[in-house]
Amino acid sequence: MNISDSVRAGMQQTNGLFDSAVIKKGQIDALDKVYTADARILPPGAGVIEGRDAIKDFWKQAIAALGLSAVKLTTIDAQVTGENVFEVGQAELTVGDGQVVSAKYVVLWKQEDGTWKWQTDIWNLNA
Amino acid sequence: MNISDSVRAGMQQTNGLFDSAVIKKGQIDALDKVYTADARILPPGAGVIEGRDAIKDFWKQAIAALGLSAVKLTTIDAQVTGENVFEVGQAELTVGDGQVVSAKYVVLWKQEDGTWKWQTDIWNLNA
Numbered sequence: 001m002n003i004s005d006s007v008r009a010g011m012q013q014t015n016g017l018f019d020s021a022v023i024k025k026g027q028i029d030a031l032d033k034v035y036t037a038d039a040r041i042l043p044p045g046a047g048v049i050e051g052r053d054a055i056k057d058f059w060k061q062a063i064a065a066l067g068l069s070a071v072k073l074t075t076i077d078a079q080v081t082g083e084n085v086f087e088v089g090q091a092e093l094t095v096g097d098g099q100v101v102s103a104k105y106v107v108l109w110k111q112e113d114g115t116w117k118w119q120t121d122i123w124n125l126n127a
Numbered sequence: 128m129n130i131s132d133s134v135r136a137g138m139q140q141t142n143g144l145f146d147s148a149v150i151k152k153g154q155i156d157a158l159d160k161v162y163t164a165d166a167r168i169l170p171p172g173a174g175v176i177e178g179r180d181a182i183k184d185f186w187k188q189a190i191a192a193l194g195l196s197a198v199k200l201t202t203i204d205a206q207v208t209g210e211n212v213f214e215v216g217q218a219e220l221t222v223g224d225g226q227v228v229s230a231k232y233v234v235l236w237k238q239e240d241g242t243w244k245w246q247t248d249i250w251n252l253n254a
Contacts, residue, residue: 001209042215042231044171044251048203076175082128082208086235088169088247104169106233106249108213120215122233124171124251 001080008078010116011085011109015073023063023071028056035121036112042122067096073105085109085116091123102126128207135205137243138212138236142200150190150198155183162248163239169249194223200232212236212243218250229253 003011014034021030031052035041040050041058049058062068072092079086091103105123109116130138141161148157158179162168167177168185176185189195199219206213218230232250236243 040215042233042251045254047229047253048215048217048231080209081211081213081235084208084213086208086211086213086247088167088175090175102174104175104249106169106235106247108208108233120213120233122231122249122251124169124249126174127172 003078003080003085007080007085007116008075011075011078011087014116014118015075018073019071022059023068026063028060031056031059033115034118036110036117036119039117039119039121042120044124066093068093069096070094076104083110084119130205130207130212134207134212134243138202138205138214141243141245142202145200146198149186150195153190155187158183158186160242161245163237163244163246166244166246166248169247171251193220195220196223197221203231210237211246 017030018034021027035052035055037052039052039055040048041055042048049055073089075087075089077088087107087109089105091105093101093103095101103123103125107118108120110119144157145161148154162179162182164179166179166182167175168182169175176182200216202214202216204215214234214236216232218232220228220230222228230250230252234245235247237246
């Protein structure tokens, strides 16, 4: 099922917040508005990381280690499935030396406190 | 929502077929029973690959390149969402030199012709 304009707008807001607040301003606590409390991430080079506190630690370290300065997320496909939205997207990561790295991801979205957030987040690099 | 025993059994059959037929016997056409016709995969080191023919080409090359001889898939969590099942799992890949490589994955499952198959498949390595 295709997603409604209001759900899409909510998703874009969350995706934008990840870039504008978390990555660009280093506001790690803004991840409260990006990930659900029970979220899990599956990053390359590590096991499954569960819970928002552990996810905050991950991103804090990853942003510093990679010198991440921007993450542009673009939805390739998003579909409503039950109470969730299943999204496939691509990401352009700007890293320390200004190089742009291409990645792709799958996010399972869930509404929490009226906000659409990432419940499961997995990605990998294209090259 | 938790999945029923019959759905779980169907998923285990499909996951088992990937290992027993595709990987262990090199029966690439068994992927017809693993992936939906409209499936897409998001492998590390490449872009999104769409459609069963392209997916067959990918696995044919990947099996040869890595010397894959076994892929053990274990469900970490599976939930029904709408008409789909959303699965998070871990994989143990046995490669050319007998080394076992750990990976993790997300699969969106869809029923096609009465069989539970992978519609979207993304993974990455743990190390």
